[in-house]
Amino acid sequence: MYELYYWPGFPGRGEFVRLALEAGSIPYRDVACEEGAREIVARGLAEPCSTPPYAPPYLVADHMIIGQTANILLYLGEKHGLAPKDSAGRLWVNQCQLTIADITVEAHNTHHPIGSIAYYEEQQAEALRAATSFRANRIPKYLTWFERILAHRGDWLAGHSWSYADLSLFHLIEGLRFAFPRRMATVARDTPKVMALRDAVASLPQIAAYLASDRRQPFSNGVFRHYPELDGE
Amino acid sequence: MYELYYWPGFPGRGEFVRLALEAGSIPYRDVACEEGAREIVARGLAEPCSTPPYAPPYLVADHMIIGQTANILLYLGEKHGLAPKDSAGRLWVNQCQLTIADITVEAHNTHHPIGSIAYYEEQQAEALRAATSFRANRIPKYLTWFERILAHRGDWLAGHSWSYADLSLFHLIEGLRFAFPRRMATVARDTPKVMALRDAVASLPQIAAYLASDRRQPFSNGVFRHYPELDGE
Numbered sequence: 001m002y003e004l005y006y007w008p009g010f011p012g013r014g015e016f017v018r019l020a021l022e023a024g025s026i027p028y029r030d031v032a033c034e035e036g037a038r039e040i041v042a043r044g045l046a047e048p049c050s051t052p053p054y055a056p057p058y059l060v061a062d063h064m065i066i067g068q069t070a071n072i073l074l075y076l077g078e079k080h081g082l083a084p085k086d087s088a089g090r091l092w093v094n095q096c097q098l099t100i101a102d103i104t105v106e107a108h109n110t111h112h113p114i115g116s117i118a119y120y121e122e123q124q125a126e127a128l129r130a131a132t133s134f135r136a137n138r139i140p141k142y143l144t145w146f147e148r149i150l151a152h153r154g155d156w157l158a159g160h161s162w163s164y165a166d167l168s169l170f171h172l173i174e175g176l177r178f179a180f181p182r183r184m185a186t187v188a189r190d191t192p193k194v195m196a197l198r199d200a201v202a203s204l205p206q207i208a209a210y211l212a213s214d215r216r217q218p219f220s221n222g223v224f225r226h227y228p229e230l231d232g233e
Numbered sequence: 234m235y236e237l238y239y240w241p242g243f244p245g246r247g248e249f250v251r252l253a254l255e256a257g258s259i260p261y262r263d264v265a266c267e268e269g270a271r272e273i274v275a276r277g278l279a280e281p282c283s284t285p286p287y288a289p290p291y292l293v294a295d296h297m298i299i300g301q302t303a304n305i306l307l308y309l310g311e312k313h314g315l316a317p318k319d320s321a322g323r324l325w326v327n328q329c330q331l332t333i334a335d336i337t338v339e340a341h342n343t344h345h346p347i348g349s350i351a352y353y354e355e356q357q358a359e360a361l362r363a364a365t366s367f368r369a370n371r372i373p374k375y376l377t378w379f380e381r382i383l384a385h386r387g388d389w390l391a392g393h394s395w396s397y398a399d400l401s402l403f404h405l406i407e408g409l410r411f412a413f414p415r416r417m418a419t420v421a422r423d424t425p426k427v428m429a430l431r432d433a434v435a436s437l438p439q440i441a442a443y444l445a446s447d448r449r450q451p452f453s454n455g456v457f458r459h460y461p462e463l464d465g466e
Binding site for chain 1: 284348
């Protein structure tokens with residue numbers, strides 16, 4: 001059985017992997033739900049290993065330790081049919097995933113523009129400027145890019161049904177709506193296809209069941225954080 | 234023949250792809266070297282397409298348009314044997330590449346912590362703080378991670394000879410040495426294996442020939458930038 005290692009207390013980047021496992025009905029041990037999760041994850045990072053992860057999430061699978069979110073999804077996608085099988089489709093889904101990873105980094109940067117080592121309160125002045133720029137320029141640019149793809153391709157990012165990148169786009173939208181509810185209300189008007197995809201993912205039976213379960217952790221102080229002063233229309 | 238689309242004037246993220254093409258002796262058209270490159274690249278980004286790149290670099294190959302640096306390298310690695318052929322090795326090289334991409338984003342963030350839309354001069358105060366944190370915490374953490382891998386595995390990140398991730402690590406080190414020469418002189422003392430890998434890549438016949446050619450562009454105002462005030466021991 002797969003073992004997913006990620007920090008407890010918020011969905012974060014681990015959620016991109018969790019959604020793929022849940023949507024694919026793939027059994028897994030979720031270390032974040034266990035007692036002492038933080039220590040278990042930290043211990044795993046420090047263990048001697050020929051493929052050490054730099055940071056969580058990491059997945060223990062088939063005698064491998066696989067790090068980097070997009071890399072874990074590439075593996076799961078190929079193995080469990082969560083992405084197209086042909087080379088072009090597989091690369092395209094990976095490309096979408098990496099672009100979702102890019103905006104996720106930028107979303108984190110809005111509350112920690114100076115660095116992760118200092119608290120938000122120590123970089124709030126810089127965060128106000130970074131968030132203003134992210135809201136005005138970056139959210140619309142990224143979400144318009146996804147809107148353009150869906151206008152060209154149809155309901156899903158690749159093929160005729162969902163892939164792991166669609167699940168990740170759902171999580172991105174949820175995270176942005178949590179962090180920037182006022183801004184996202186405005187942007188949603190210009191990106192109806194992205195919002196429809198978000199709803200379609202939420203309605204997948206496996207995902208709907210997962211979201212209603214206690215395995216789903218609420219957003220709090222992970223990658224996506226809600227500081228009202230960083231939001232705006 | 235492959236066509237590599239990237240901004241002209243600096244190596245940037247395009248260089249990760251360029252080094253793989255050069256080391257693999259793979260012929261390619263380098264749009265950055267052509268007149269009107271900026272317009273050609275921008276036009277390509279705007280063209281209707283079922284797999285639009287969000288940003289350069291992108292590669293036109295086998296009737297595909299492939300975006301995202303790590304994704305392009307995944308494709309080239311599989312097709313031209315620039316990475317191990319087995320699944321575990323292929324995933325590991327991708328994992329290394331994505332970690333190199335992460336520190337590259339953080340390096341860019343040191344001179345543009347507020348956002349790419351504003352000039353460096355408009356965010357210099359924030360950049361001074363961000364660079365201090367990056368130099369103190371992030372450079373050592375990332376490079377020590379690579380040092381630990383090489384201590385465990387030998388001369389290269391994967392297998393018994395170079396992969397595209399080794400070429401990218403070379404470019405990362407070159408970029409960091411350009412941007413933060415004083416800091417890197419200090420860090421190099423603690424990461425001798427990483428520095429030896431850098432030298433080994435520079436000595437590969439194809440790479441040595443490339444570096445001596447006029448195809449190699451000098452560092453300037455790309456991802457890696459040298460502002461003396463952002464550097465320190």
